[in-house]
Amino acid sequence: MGIEEPYKDKKVITIGVVRELTGLSDRQIRYYEERKLIFPVRSKGGSRKYSFSDIEQLMLIADKIEDGVQTHEIRQELAREIKHHKADVRSMIQGQLNAQFGTRRP
Known part of the structure; x- marks a missing residue:
């Protein structure tokens, strides 16, 4: 029996939902991925999947960017x-x- 991943770390959320929850654009979200600040997984069809932890991380990143970091x-x-x-x-x-x-x- 394997160790179950915490729900906050399960990569099940689509970029559209992430966009709605964070207020970030698809482009911003992908840019943060390109800059190696978040690490979504890809579904079999190639769609990005995010976790609640990723969403929290994106919000922190957006706040820091807004502050000029x-x-x-x-x-x-x-x-x-x-x-x-x-x-x-x-x-x-x-x-x-x-x-x-x-x-x-x-």
């Missing part, structure tokens, strides 16, 4: 956040291992 700066910020998140997860797992097995690893 450049897309390359947003991408750098996202990369830093991912790096910090991975470090936090590693630290949490190490803490759980230490608690479970009474070991310490530098």
Whole structure:
């Protein structure tokens, strides 16, 4: 039995619905994809599919763009956040291992 993906991360929403929810144009949404700020999946027919998490990310991106932040700066910020998140997860797992097995690893 596999681990179920959280509903917020399931890529099931079409670009038309994303457009309606965000107020962004198709072109803006595709541009953010081209700039590697969001990562929709493609259906068998080639349509883009987005998640609720993608929609939240698009809203944050749009706000930053409106505030004058450049897309390359947003991408750098996202990369830093991912790096910090991975470090936090590693630290949490190490803490759980230490608690479970009474070991310490530098």
